[in-house]
Amino acid sequence: MGTLWRWLLVLGGIWAFQFLASDQIDPYFYSIIIYSGINIVLAVSLNLVNGFTGQFSMGHAGFMSVGGYTSAFLTIWFAQQFPGVLESPWSGAPVFVGALLAGGLAASVAGFLVGLPSLRLKGDYLAIVTLGFGEIIRVLILNLDFIGGARGLPGIPALSHFGWVYSVVVVCVFFVARIMQSSHGREFLAVREDEIAAEATGVNTTRAKVRAFVLGAFFSGVAGGLFAHTLRYLNPQTFDFNKSFEIIIMVVLGGMGSITGSIVAAVLLTISREALRPLQELTHIDFRMIIYSLLLIVLMLTKPNGLFGRREINELFAAWSTRRKLKREGLS
Amino acid sequence: MALEFLQHLVNGLSLGSIYALIALGYTMVFGVLKLINFAHGDVYMIGAFVGYFSARFFRFDDHSSLTGLFVTLGCAMSGSAALAFLIERFAYRPLRKAPRVNLLITAVGVSLFLQFTGQLVFGSDPKFFPQVYVPTGDWSYGELKINVLQVVVFGISILLMGLLQFIVFKTRLGRAMRAVSFNHDLASLMGIPTQKIISITFMIGSALAGAAGVLVGLIYPKIDPLMGVMPGLKCFVAAVLGGIGNITGAVVGALILGMAEELLVGYWAPTYRDALAFAILILILLFRPTGLFGVNRTEKV
Numbered sequence: 001m002g003t004l005w006r007w008l009l010v011l012g013g014i015w016a017f018q019f020l021a022s023d024q025i026d027p028y029f030y031s032i033i034i035y036s037g038i039n040i041v042l043a044v045s046l047n048l049v050n051g052f053t054g055q056f057s058m059g060h061a062g063f064m065s066v067g068g069y070t071s072a073f074l075t076i077w078f079a080q081q082f083p084g085v086l087e088s089p090w091s092g093a094p095v096f097v098g099a100l101l102a103g104g105l106a107a108s109v110a111g112f113l114v115g116l117p118s119l120r121l122k123g124d125y126l127a128i129v130t131l132g133f134g135e136i137i138r139v140l141i142l143n144l145d146f147i148g149g150a151r152g153l154p155g156i157p158a159l160s161h162f163g164w165v166y167s168v169v170v171v172c173v174f175f176v177a178r179i180m181q182s183s184h185g186r187e188f189l190a191v192r193e194d195e196i197a198a199e200a201t202g203v204n205t206t207r208a209k210v211r212a213f214v215l216g217a218f219f220s221g222v223a224g225g226l227f228a229h230t231l232r233y234l235n236p237q238t239f240d241f242n243k244s245f246e247i248i249i250m251v252v253l254g255g256m257g258s259i260t261g262s263i264v265a266a267v268l269l270t271i272s273r274e275a276l277r278p279l280q281e282l283t284h285i286d287f288r289m290i291i292y293s294l295l296l297i298v299l300m301l302t303k304p305n306g307l308f309g310r311r312e313i314n315e316l317f318a319a320w321s322t323r324r325k326l327k328r329e330g331l332s
Numbered sequence: 333m334a335l336e337f338l339q340h341l342v343n344g345l346s347l348g349s350i351y352a353l354i355a356l357g358y359t360m361v362f363g364v365l366k367l368i369n370f371a372h373g374d375v376y377m378i379g380a381f382v383g384y385f386s387a388r389f390f391r392f393d394d395h396s397s398l399t400g401l402f403v404t405l406g407c408a409m410s411g412s413a414a415l416a417f418l419i420e421r422f423a424y425r426p427l428r429k430a431p432r433v434n435l436l437i438t439a440v441g442v443s444l445f446l447q448f449t450g451q452l453v454f455g456s457d458p459k460f461f462p463q464v465y466v467p468t469g470d471w472s473y474g475e476l477k478i479n480v481l482q483v484v485v486f487g488i489s490i491l492l493m494g495l496l497q498f499i500v501f502k503t504r505l506g507r508a509m510r511a512v513s514f515n516h517d518l519a520s521l522m523g524i525p526t527q528k529i530i531s532i533t534f535m536i537g538s539a540l541a542g543a544a545g546v547l548v549g550l551i552y553p554k555i556d557p558l559m560g561v562m563p564g565l566k567c568f569v570a571a572v573l574g575g576i577g578n579i580t581g582a583v584v585g586a587l588i589l590g591m592a593e594e595l596l597v598g599y600w601a602p603t604y605r606d607a608l609a610f611a612i613l614i615l616i617l618l619f620r621p622t623g624l625f626g627v628n629r630t631e632k633v
Binding site for chain 1: 427431437441442444447448456569604607609610613614617618
């Protein structure tokens with residue numbers, strides 16, 4: 001069975017689950033599953049930039065907000081122009097997919113505009129410029145009155161659900177995994193390993209970096225759209241630096257350069273956020289940020305490669321089965 | 333019209349001189365470690381809080397006195413220097429040989445840790461900074477009014493910058509610092525205790541940030557645990573604008589940024605205040621990445 005078929009089978013399973021069982025899950029549990037999915041998309045797409053291409057970006061929440069606001073604005077406008085269309089799943093679905101794609105495209109345009117000038121910079125400079133762009137996007141949204149400004153954007157149609165979120169997860173993971181197997185992906189890795197050597201072997205490093213950046217921005221924009229239609233309310237404050245930091249820690253914890261790691265870390269951190277909620281109510285501050293930041297420092301000091309390093313689950317599995325085979329044959 | 337402009341310039345100068353104190357710390361740490369110390373803005377916040385608690389402890393808020401101001405400044409500076417020592421010793425030093433990006437991530441972690449632990453310890457609501465020194469009256473030249481407090485703040489900043497200039501260019505310690513920033517390995521071959529010098533540089537830079545915390549508390553008497561985030565980022569921009577690693581550059585960049593910000597708020601778009609610094613950063617990195625006073629260093633393979 002080809003790889004594509006396996007992925008399509010997973011997609012089919014997700015939609016079967018959506019139609020058969022999604023309304024029987026406890027709503028609280030359901031929302032954790034949904035936010036895990038959104039965070040997986042964010043973490044995997046940031047990993048493409050920070051992990052695989054080695055360009056430390058700290059403005060991911062900015063692209064997420066561009067995508068979220070664009071798609072939310074579109075669906076709200078559509079709901080006003082053509083009332084009733086969004087209620088039916090058959091006519092609502094294409095509109096929603098279109099809005100998500102538009103959000104992703106808007107975010108990738110923003111990514112292109114940000115990336116083209118700033119990707120000439122390296123390391124710390126790039127980090128702070130992307131952080132700055134994230135802040136500029138936030139300040140711009142705060143000042144745009146037609147999308148609510150500081151009041152936020154309420155009344156977004158509730159279009160997102162398990163099926164959509166996890167379809168995007170599958171598409172995103174498939175896409176990133178396949179890209180990393182292609183020559184484009186090899187270019188990203190070459191840029192990460194040694195930019196000068198990559199350039200000497202004929203890799204157009206700026207183009208590779210901008211591509212990674214634009215792709216990452218696209219998926220974070222789509223994730224922003226999902227987020228908007230799940231929460232049904234957007235506020236510029238949601239997309240501040242702490243949001244970017246949250247995505248960064250998912251990538252770092254999972255291992256910069258491991259899709260499996262990003263997925264595991266995104267799920268872990270989404271659950272831990274809920275587990276830490278009592279502490280947050282006790283202390284009246286965002287307590288998990290203390291734990292996240294400590295975790296980050298300790299991680300860097302003791303296990304800088306994160307949980308998975310640069311390995312994927314299938315590589316780990318292959319290594320494990322080889323070891324077992326060797327043992328069985330008495331070779332080790 | 334011209335008067336209003338002058339007034340904005342005066343305000344900008346006093347804001348810029350505070351920025352300069354913070355920017356100096358960035359530029360010094362970058363000089364010796366090639367690291368953007370993200371936690372620097374939060375060291376400044378801690379400085380303000382140490383000043384707040386020491387002024388309350390010594391009861392300087394009852395009556396305004398210059399002694400009170402200087403003791404508060406001293407406490408804040410030593411407090412933030414001590415914090416800087418701890419940060420450098422336990423978070424940055426173990427990573428000296430690690431890839432640069434790990435150091436960057438740690439710095440971001442330390443910054444957020446200070447912000448949120450600050451909220452936990454001090455409470456997240458803003459506090460009123462005790463007015464340890466309140467000079468009476470304004471100096472006025474015709475219609476132009478100059479707040480004496482602003483002059484005092486400006487004077488203290490200039491004094492501290494002069495002191496720094498003296499340390500860096502006229503003492504053995506300063507020579508060691510410059511040697512370390514030029515080349516770590518060579519410096520240690522020449523018998524310079526590199527680790528110690530890095531640690532001291534960190535502490536001096538952070539002491540300046542602590543002083544800035546108190547001075548800000550005098551002019552804008554409202555302090556809270558997240559107050560360091562924006563000034564921290566902006567002063568980094570100021571340091572880059574002047575050419576990071578360059579002491580004069582940091583001061584000039586900070587003054588330019590302070591005045592540009594005041595003028596933007598006064599004449600054009602106050603809501604874009606926080607975006608201005610980043611816009612400047614992006615422009616400077618595009619057109620003159622080494623900053624106004626920086627020298628171009630070619631990268632060797």
